[in-house]
Structures are given as C-alpha cells and as structure tokens.
Amino acid sequence: MNGLKKLVAAGAAMVLGVTCLSACGGGGETAQEENPTSIKIWHYEEDNSAQGKAWARAMEIFEEQTGVKVEFEKKSFEQIRQNASQILNSDEAPDVMEYNKGNATAGLLASQGLLSNLNDYVDQYGWDEKITGSLADTGKYNELGVMGSGDWYGITNYGEDIVMFYNQDMFDQYGIAIPTTMDELEDAMQQFVDAGVTPLSEGVAEYPLQHLWWQLVLQKADEDFINAYEMYDGDVDWHGEATTYATETIKDWVDKGYISKDCTGLKAEDAGQGFMNGTYPMFFSGTWWFGRFQSDIPDVNWTFSLFPETDKVVGSSGNLWVIPENSAKKDLAAQFIDITLSDEVQNLMGNSGGVPIAADPEQITDEKSKELITSFNDVLANNALGFYPDWPTSTFYDELNASLQELVNGTSDMDTVLTQMEDNYNKGVESAGVKQ
Structure with a gap:
C-alpha cells in the first residue's frame, strides 16, 4: 500500500x-x-x-x-x-x-x-x-x-465467489448450449430473448447487479486498478477502459432485453427466487446460494461456472x-x-x-459440492479473487445501487452514472481519512 x-x-x-x-x-x-x-x-x-x-x-x-x-x-x-x-x-x-x-x-x-x-x-x-x-x-x-x-x-x-448459475432444463428446453465464452453468453441470451424469455435474473435494490457490474470491470482491470480501487494505492480512472466497458455492457444488455428494466426495485432474494422458480434461466450471484439451490429445487437440473474470459472473479473470504x-x-x-x-x-x-x-476433501461425499470446492480452490491457486465493489467506503454499497438503478431505468446516461460513482467514491474515501 x-x-x-x-x-x-x-x-x-x-x-x-x-x-x-x-x-x-x-x-x-x-x-x-x-x-x-x-x-x-x-x-x-x-x-x-x-x-x-x-x-x-x-x-x-x-x-x-x-x-x-x-x-x-x-x-x-x-x-x-x-x-x-x-x-x-x-x-x-x-x-x-x-x-x-x-x-x-x-x-x-x-x-x-x-x-x-x-x-x-x-x-x-x-x-x-x-x-x-x-x-x-x-x-x-x-x-x-x-x-x-x-x-x-x-x-x-x-470462502465465496460469484458464479453464473444456469438452469440446464431451460437451456435444453430451448435448445441452447451452456456458454463458455462471452460471444456464446451473449448469443445464448439473445436466443432466450428471441423466444420471449428474459435471460438474466437481476435485482438492483441490493447486491446482484453491482456484482455483475464489478465482474465486467474485472474483465478489463489489472492489478494496479484493483489496488487503487480497493487499497487506495493510486488513483482510480473512473472513465477508463474497465469502468466504461462494464457500464456500457450493462446498458447494452438492458437495451437488448437481457436484463429487465423492471428489476430496479428487486432485492437479492427476489432475484434468487426468480431463478429457483424457473422464470429466468441465468443468475449471476454468490456461492452462498449453492446449498439453497440443492435443497430448495432438488428436481431442477442446474449447473454453474465462473464468468467467461476473465482473470479475476468477484469474491473473497x-x-x-x-x-x-x-x-x-x-x-x-x-x-x-x-x-x-x-x-x-x-x-x-x-x-x-x-x-x-x-x-477434509475425502469427507466431502456430494459430487456437486466437490465440484464447487475444486472451482474455488482453483481460483485461490490462481490468485484470482477480485474482492467486491462496495468495500472502499461505508456508503458506497447504497450509492452504487442507486447509480445502477438510474442506468437501468434510463434516468441517467452512462457518462452521468460514471461521474456520479466517481464523486461518491472520492467523497467517501476522503471523509474516511484513508488517503490524501
């Protein structure tokens, strides 16, 4: 630092x-x-x-x-x-x-x-x-x-990280393959939209959409950006490649119907329930949902993977x-x-x-749980944890959600949203006295 x-x-x-x-x-x-x-x-x-x-x-x-x-x-x-x-x-x-x-x-x-x-x-x-x-x-x-x-x-x-959950039954129903690249992900979402299905279960009133936004940032961010953002070691370029790409992508996915404009008032539990009840085929959220999906939707065939084409993933201890x-x-x-x-x-x-x-790995008898633990261990081995976007200031969680709500409902354009994020971030860091 x-x-x-x-x-x-x-x-x-x-x-x-x-x-x-x-x-x-x-x-x-x-x-x-x-x-x-x-x-x-x-x-x-x-x-x-x-x-x-x-x-x-x-x-x-x-x-x-x-x-x-x-x-x-x-x-x-x-x-x-x-x-x-x-x-x-x-x-x-x-x-x-x-x-x-x-x-x-x-x-x-x-x-x-x-x-x-x-x-x-x-x-x-x-x-x-x-x-x-x-x-x-x-x-x-x-x-x-x-x-x-x-x-x-x-x-x-x-430990925990944020993964993409897929309803395999819905993918099979519509003849769509589980994606492994960004092109395949966007193609799969477009196929669902063409079939009249909103692909991504989202909630902007709480953490789900800000986690997706941060994952998109991490696709383009390097270690210097992460250290500046999370550890105050340097300046954050709020209008640079990483944040611009993430914010543009969210706006683009809303415009294309991949994300519903009606999700601005939905909380995390609403988004999780939307995936569990089969309304949406995809849900990008934390591994803390894994056990609930196993117990609450035992008859649904679902799977998961890390977000495609990224060296860093949202997550931490x-x-x-x-x-x-x-x-x-x-x-x-x-x-x-x-x-x-x-x-x-x-x-x-x-x-x-x-x-x-x-x-003790030998005591983990559930195969799906073994897959989850193996995935997280690989993330640790690759030093791939990218932390969370709201950590730098005590008010940034609510401020990020508010900015993303404006982006999704169209009341603010992308540049306004990024400037608002930048102002809130800088004010919060300054008031905390952790950086000069």
Missing part, C-alpha cells in the same frame, strides 16, 4: 476509540463475566444454507462442550449492515456475530474501537494456519481500517465472525469461533453446498 499515507490531524478525529485497538483478545477493557450461563450469537444466514446448517451444528457442539446456552438471533443482512455501529456501541451488542468483510464494514468498526483485537486468540487456536493468503486479507486491518495488514479483527471459516469490544464473554466467543473451524463443522458445510476453508 505504497500510496497509503499516515492519518493527519484533520482525519484523526475519524478514528474514534483507536486506543482500544491495542487491547488484546481475551481481555480488552471490558470486564469479563465470571461463570456465564449463556452467550448471544447473531448471524444472517438462511437455515437451509450451507453456513446456516454448519453453524447450527457448531452451536450444538458449543453447548455440549461448555454447558453454556446459546441465545441465537437471526438478523437480516440489511439489519446488521445498516445498524452495526449503533448496536455495537450499546448494551444490546451480541457476544459474537457475523459481519461483512472489507474496509467500509469490518475495517470501519475496527478503526472505531468497536471490535475486539483477536491476535491472542489467533495465536492460541492457530487460526492463521488455516486462514492464509488472500483469505486472511479480509480479517486483518490497520489503524485506519484498511484491510490486508495490521491486527486480526475477524475470522472467516469459508466469506463473511467474518467478530467479537464486539463490549462483549463480557470474549473467551467463550472465541471458543465458538474455533468450533466453526473444526473438522466436523467444516465437513458438514462442504457436504451442504458450502465452500469450507479447512474441510
């Missing part, structure tokens, strides 16, 4: 509670409760997802091992994303919770002193022997909240387990996190359609 400079006095006020960052795991400044009888855990995974199944088992194991009752509360993705700072700065904070990785989320909370430093627990449990390379980047943050270096504030136990600084049960929280990395829980995740980072 050669372009990252030290925080000056004007930006120092942003890093509230930074002195708390030196607190070691297992202690901190919060008094630890003696002989606790319960622990509060929050996450936002669906019960029938791979993570949901695996973590439910982890809670059972935790209760068996400790005799401490788990008070589990399922929250929504949006509940935690929008309210985390306020919640963690109150007495309502859980003892351990799932949280989004990246500078604008876990990094921001770490820089504000709201998350516990986990360095001692990493040493105690040897988590850094399982979480290595690019998987570790999203768990470590420096004093400015920038990922990739510094101290541990979050622990992942799975999975979300993080974090321990709020206000927790009085940090040791128990760390024990629970360690159980999620155990062989039993990791293997269960793998056989449920997830992408565990520490499973």
